[in-house]
Amino acid sequence: MGSSSVGFSAGISRRRFGQLGAGAAAVAAAGVLLTSCSDDSSSSDSTTTLAAAATKDPGPVWTPVPIPTQVEVTEGMVDVGGAQIYYWDTGGTGHPIVLLHAASQSAAAWGYQQPVLADAGHRVIAYSRRGYFRSETTDPANTGTAVADLGALIEHLGLDTVDLLGTAAGGSTVVDYVLEQPDKVRSVAFVSSLMGISEPDYTEATGRLLPPGFMDLPADFLELSPSYRAGNPDGVAEWTALHDAAIPGERVLQGRAAQVTWDRLETIDKPTLLMTGDSDLYTPPSIIRLQAQHLPSAEVHIIDEAGHSPQWEQPDVFNDILLAFLAELD
Numbered sequence: 001m002g003s004s005s006v007g008f009s010a011g012i013s014r015r016r017f018g019q020l021g022a023g024a025a026a027v028a029a030a031g032v033l034l035t036s037c038s039d040d041s042s043s044s045d046s047t048t049t050l051a052a053a054a055t056k057d058p059g060p061v062w063t064p065v066p067i068p069t070q071v072e073v074t075e076g077m078v079d080v081g082g083a084q085i086y087y088w089d090t091g092g093t094g095h096p097i098v099l100l101h102a103a104s105q106s107a108a109a110w111g112y113q114q115p116v117l118a119d120a121g122h123r124v125i126a127y128s129r130r131g132y133f134r135s136e137t138t139d140p141a142n143t144g145t146a147v148a149d150l151g152a153l154i155e156h157l158g159l160d161t162v163d164l165l166g167t168a169a170g171g172s173t174v175v176d177y178v179l180e181q182p183d184k185v186r187s188v189a190f191v192s193s194l195m196g197i198s199e200p201d202y203t204e205a206t207g208r209l210l211p212p213g214f215m216d217l218p219a220d221f222l223e224l225s226p227s228y229r230a231g232n233p234d235g236v237a238e239w240t241a242l243h244d245a246a247i248p249g250e251r252v253l254q255g256r257a258a259q260v261t262w263d264r265l266e267t268i269d270k271p272t273l274l275m276t277g278d279s280d281l282y283t284p285p286s287i288i289r290l291q292a293q294h295l296p297s298a299e300v301h302i303i304d305e306a307g308h309s310p311q312w313e314q315p316d317v318f319n320d321i322l323l324a325f326l327a328e329l330d
Contacts, residue, residue: 062228062232064232065112067112068112068115068116070115073114074090074091076088078127078156080148080149081148082139083136083138084135085127085128087126087128087153087157088125088127089123089124089157090117090118090122090124090125091123095162096124096157096162097124097125097163097164097165098126098153099166100164100165100174101129101246102168103169104219105167105242105246105309106133107128107133108133109126112311112312113315113318114126116323120326128246130149131247131249133248137250137252138252143252143254143255146172146173146176147173150173151180161186164185168191168283170193171193172196172256176258179264180257186270187270187271188270188271188273189272189273191311191318192280192283194206196260199262205287206283209281210282219240220236222281224307224313225305228305228306235312235313239312265291266294268297271325272295273299274291274292274300275303276308277306277307278305278306279306280308280310281307281308304317
């Protein structure tokens with residue numbers, strides 16, 4: 001239950017945005033001008049000119065983004081009944097946003113987001129679920145539910161209303177919490193998350209993405225885009241190190257509070273942000289658009305050259321989208 005203050009280390013379209021090199025960005029801008037200034041008779045020549053220009057200056061192979069210096073946080077443990085779970089909290093008077101990690105990561109995975117959100121005035125909180133980095137494991141016969149653990153954290157910190165952001169498996173807990181405690185939630189954001197929706201058409205569609213042996217493939221192959229893996233080997237190594245440290249023992253599988261159907265999803269009337277990478281193997285853009293059809297307040301963004309971890313692969317783009325979404329709530 002104790003805590004300590006430490007230095008923690010560990011034109012944008014509404015729907016699509018990728019991280020372009022300076023040359024490619026200039027070519028894209030030129031393409032817009034050429035199209036708008038050309039008449040029908042010259043449109044073919046304009047297209048040829050643009051293609052030639054793009055070939056001459058394709059931009060850098062990849063532009064790595066360094067992890068920014070982290071702000072000071074308070075770390076602590078929360079008793080959730082049968083286990084103590086670890087959290088960190090930047091504090092401050094800003095509106096709190098709670099970050100929920102993927103099944104492959106932990107509270108240590110938010111190095112690109114923590115200082116950016118804090119510098120923008122938000123109180124930023126992240127935690128590790130049972131069995132993950134610095135959190136205790138639990139009796140397999142008494143795992144509790146992830147949504148109850150999130151509720152215990154929010155109560156422990158004395159938070160009134162929160163913004164919730166869940167990536168991948170973390171998004172399922174966000175769904176459960178906003179359905180159970182809508183008055184405690186100001187907004188929800190889902191990043192590359194299947195959400196645990198149980199509708200037959202949905203599970204059939206997502207099942208087609210997972211052939212036999214899929215889950216036996218390396219984690220970086222499953223979660224990082226081919227462009228990122230080819231272009232940024234150091235970033236892959238850093239992501240893999242966080243992945244390897246995320247689950248020191250056996251993964252704890254917690255049950256859901258209730259099934260999530262389309263009818264239940266459609267009752268979520270909070271401002272909603274949906275993001276995924278265009279190369280996501282689990283939640284490709286078509287799945288995100290299917291989710292959006294059942295979320296009345298959804299805003300959708302597809303991030304270019306990113307897979308299942310766009311917050312890591314394209315952090316500047318991701319952060320810009322998230323900050324713009326949160327700014328509209330103030």
